[in-house]
Amino acid sequence: MLSRRDFLKLFGLGALGTFALGSYAFAIEPLFRLRKKRYQFTPPGWTADLSLKVCVLADFHFCKPWMTVGRLRSIIDQAHALEPDIILLLGDFAAGMRT
Structure with a gap:
């Protein structure tokens, strides 16, 4: 008991x-x-002189008070500092159904 x-x-x-x-x-x-991970691989058929730097951003859940405009700007600045060839935005930008 x-x-x-x-x-x-x-x-x-x-x-x-x-x-x-x-x-x-x-x-x-x-x-x-904010998680930054680096991966390096060579796809089949690529020569050593070919390179492509990709930055992937996802799951912002943009809403106050957790994800402010200043925080989003900081993330974007950090992404630009990596000097990628392409930036991919994967989704989950808004935190709710109403935007």
């Missing part, structure tokens, strides 16, 4: 975990977790 004290402990831990996960999802990741 679960005592009242044990129930309150479990409920408190669950609430704390939910708050921590929500804080990460809505504050930390959108504001501080």
